[in-house]
Amino acid sequence: MSHEHVVVVRFSETDGQGVVFNGSYPVYADCAFDAWLERAMGKDWAWTCGRSVAVAASSKWNFKKSAKFLDRVRIACRVPRWGTTSFDVEYVGTVDGGACFDGLVTYVSVDAETRRPTPVPRDLKEALSATRSKM
Numbered sequence: 001m002s003h004e005h006v007v008v009v010r011f012s013e014t015d016g017q018g019v020v021f022n023g024s025y026p027v028y029a030d031c032a033f034d035a036w037l038e039r040a041m042g043k044d045w046a047w048t049c050g051r052s053v054a055v056a057a058s059s060k061w062n063f064k065k066s067a068k069f070l071d072r073v074r075i076a077c078r079v080p081r082w083g084t085t086s087f088d089v090e091y092v093g094t095v096d097g098g099a100c101f102d103g104l105v106t107y108v109s110v111d112a113e114t115r116r117p118t119p120v121p122r123d124l125k126e127a128l129s130a131t132r133s134k135m
Helices: 024-041 043-048 122-130
Strands: 004-008 050-065 072-082 086-095 098-111
Touching: 004 024, 024 050, 024 086, 024 098, 024 122, 050 072, 072 122
Parallel strands: none
Antiparallel strands: 004 072, 050 098, 072 086, 086 098
């Protein structure tokens, strides 16, 4: 199985230059990750994450080409690294097959109540590995 998510650019996401505001690309990636979680784990799990929560600890974004109003931005996601309590998700966004942006987010798994780092849930690791997107 593979995962891919498409976002259609809304007018409100563009700026005075007629292109997508750069701060929107990480939001698009977050939407893709949420959709991947829902697909891989189900809506209930995606909402509660079991007893743990994946929080974004760091992110880096590279912008290649601007998207415009009504463009369809395709976002592919994959996990290139699994740690004990953290994992990375790589994102690649394209418009009409051309590179638009890419990014890497490191998520840390924390206990929902104590907010202390906890091992990445095995079922999450297995599900996201099984639905790894082709990039």
